[in-house]
Amino acid sequence: MTASLFADLPLDMPDIVPGRRIKGRVAAVLQAAGSDFVSAPVDGLDLSYDGIANDFHEGTTRRSGSREPWYPRGTEMRNERQVSIVAEDELALAAADMGIDRIEPGWIGANLVLGGIALLSMLPPRSLIFFEGGVTLKVDGQNAPCRLAGGTIAANFPDRDATSLALSFKDAARRRRGLVAWVEKPGRIATGEGVTVMLPEQWIYR
Template sequence: MNLPEIVPSRKVSAVVEGLFVANGDDFVTAPVGELELAYEGIPGDFHAGLTRKSGSREPWYPRGTEMRNERQLTLLSRDELAEAAAEMEIEAIEPEWIGGNITLSGIPMLSMLPAATLLFFEGGVTLKVDFQNGPCKIAGASIARNIGRPDDVGLALSFVPAAKRRRGLLAWVEKPGTIAVGEKVQARLPEQWIYS
């Protein structure tokens, strides 16, 4: 049997640039100085929970099926958001507008980190990356509202192609604790290969 090329595991470093929480009944977040994390994510956050209901992203289940919540946290890069904003021909996309919980700096192409990457925060928290977060028109509509163009459907829809592979990562809490702004992070990427 011929194995595919295997890229060895490795480590890269980052810094927590910003922290955000959605305490209301909407995914839009607000900045905070630190995040207290439990096994269900951010207690009280819009996306908190050990489980969640399936939706359009899981067509293999009837809508509303209870399933594991791998969408507890959204990790973003301001560099990638700036690239998406430029493609949409707007000045900026703020992490809060699209439900970001953590912005990290120092990792180029953050959204391309592979599934199963572990993020070790210097304060003791560990997050596990599930996968890329796919951009959707709901987040695009939030961007349009926040720049004063709530009825601009074209702008809202343009977020989907502009943010493809730039929309950040979804992660869940493997080891709870507190994360603070300015904290150092070590990302440990697993071995990678293409299954054929």
Template sequence: MLELSPATESAADIVPGRKLTAKAAALFAAPYDHFETRAVEQLRLGFDGIAGDFHGGTTRRSGGREPWYPRGTEMRNERQLSLVAADELAVVAQRMGLDEIKPEWIGANLVIEGVPQLSMLPAGSLMFFKDGVTLKVDGQNKPCRIAGQSIAEHVRAADHEATALLFPKMAKRLRGLVAWVEKPGIIRAGEEISVRVPEQWIYQA
């Protein structure tokens, strides 16, 4: 068995895990045929995500985010839900010279309130909802041109293409998170959340 030397064991700086308190400020779901969402009072979740939702399913098809697979390869759906923060969207809107960016324009399912720098929560963070649902964070939601096109349409941008392309630049690391259902159930608007942030370290081999 390979033994680690004391120097190897202490090479990484470990940041302890912590717990945060948050709230599901608003909930949204998407029709099965379009990624934009609309406000709902509750989300009924199974292991395949939101029933009937555009991003529902235990598997999905790979796209531009997965260049290591041929486009359209069936893979695990770790993007069942999109989580955003109102304060981060306000920053993106300001950067783009807009009055606002509504969560539903970019396909958000939950607006999370009370977590500073929501988009920086690490992969593996767990969200325990008061009524029993658990979501597991997969990672940051990379901003894309499709969401930018939706924003351009809603604000009636004079230069539609320029606005669509501006969003990915201005929303980098502020687009929120994607997560999947670890424990199913029903999430209700205003529900309290206990967030468990795992230990963190930078891997440097």
């Protein structure tokens, strides 16, 4: 399919997978309204181009950290992490691997819990999430699990060794910790509304 696009070039061409649409729903909305990333359920989220109003991660820009070793720490950069999205089934799998009964979305700073979308964390970058209420989010990519979120989880299980439990989150939640996204079209998101995810064409560049 793709070789004909570059017939004169001796390249190992990638296969192109067509884009498609899948349906889901908003199972819960949460806001980190305090001084850290921990979030709590709310009735709805008001979003602008800066992200979620009065949320810990609100802002058009942010400061770089350990995820961006190519910049000096604290460099101002585009905030592609305005919204954190998770799925309950993936968190349940991560919890089981950690030997605990649950991971609450708010413990790891989630803003949206989406249901009905298989393998949510594997949605590719550039996927668009359209909400019934009019909001559109663009997926930046997977949200890598870190020890900081693991520490918040561990604090809720005082009978377990806090350090080992916190460290176990990184492996248990790898490719299950959800997605980060930014606001392409602002508005309000409420629990229960439907969503449509538009996956882009995909290919592996070799």
